[in-house]
Amino acid sequence: MDDEVLHREVIAAAVIARAEELGGFVPVDELADFPLPDGSRRRLVDPGGGGIWNPREFVATLSIVTSPDGPYADREIEGGLYQYSYQKGPEGGKNLKLRAARERGLPLLRLHKARPSFYVPIYPVYVVDDNPITREFTLSLDEVLRVVHGAAVSPIEKAYAERLVQQRVHQPAFRARVLLAYRSQCTVCTLKHPDLLDAAHIVEDKHEAGVPEVSNGLSLCKLHHAAYDRRLVGISPDYRVHVNADLLEEVNGPMLRHGLQEMHGRVIDVPTARSERPDRQRLSLRYDEFLAG
Structure with missing residues (x-):
C-alpha cells in the first residue's frame, strides 16, 4: 500500500x-x-x-x-x-x-x-x-x-x-481558461512565459459583475497585472492601453520606459473567439476607476 x-x-x-x-x-x-x-x-x-x-x-x-x-x-x-x-x-x-x-x-x-x-x-x-x-x-x-x-x-x-x-x-x-484563450501571452506586451503570467479579473470577483468568465479576464504578465491592479495602467473599452499621466512623465530606468511608458496607446491582443474577448462594459467600469484613481 x-x-x-x-x-x-x-x-x-x-x-x-x-x-x-x-x-x-x-x-x-x-x-x-x-x-x-x-x-x-x-x-x-x-x-x-x-x-x-x-x-x-x-x-x-x-x-x-x-x-x-x-x-x-x-x-x-x-x-x-x-x-x-x-x-x-x-x-x-x-x-x-x-x-x-x-x-x-x-x-x-x-x-x-x-x-x-x-x-x-x-x-x-x-x-x-x-x-x-x-x-x-x-x-x-x-x-x-x-x-x-x-x-x-x-x-x-x-x-x-x-x-x-x-x-x-x-x-x-x-x-487556465484565460491563458488558453490568450494563447499563453500577456495581452499588453505579448510576453510568452506562462510562469510569469496571471489571469487578472477586469471587474473584481467580489463585485456582482465579477464572474469567473474569460470575458471578465485578461492574461497579464506580473508587471502589467500589478500596474493594472494599482490603477497605474488602464485599458479602455476600445482595447487601448493607457498609462497614468504622472508615470508617463517619470524618469526611472529602462524597465519603466520599455515596460510601461512604451505601452501607452498600444492596442491589446485579444482572443480569437469573440465570446472570449474582454467585455467592453466591464472594461468601462474598470477604466472609470483608473481615471478616478
Missing part, C-alpha cells in the same frame, strides 16, 4: 509540475501518454473517454475527470465537498475501484476540464462517502475536510472549505 501511495505522489507531482510549465493546464493528449521522472510513461485518463481511470495494477482508482458541462449531475456542495456520479453501466464496473479508494483512504488525481481537451490537475482528492441509492460519491479536497456528507459544519470549517475550493479549484481553472 505504501508503494502505491508513493507512486500516486510521484505521478501527481509530475503532472502538476507540467501544468505549471504550461500555464496551469495539461492537454489531454499528454495525459494519454505521460512521461514520468524515471523515464517511464503512463496513461492517466480513460482511453474510452470515461471519467474514472483504473489502471490494472492499482488497487483503486488513480484519476477522475470532472467537467462543469459534462453529462453527469456532478456538483459542488457545502463544506468544500463535491458530488461525483457513478459511471453509467452495469452494477459495479469502474465504480468498484473508486469505492476501494474510499475504503483504503487513497488519494486521487482530479483532472478538471478547463475547456475541451485541456485539464487542470488537482491533488490530493479523497472519496469520503458513497451513496448507492443516489449513485454518487462524495469527494473532499483535503484530509481536514474528510467528513461524511450531511455532518454539521461549523462556520470556521465552512469558511476554510470555501477558501480551499476557491484556491484549489476555481482560481486555477479561471487562470
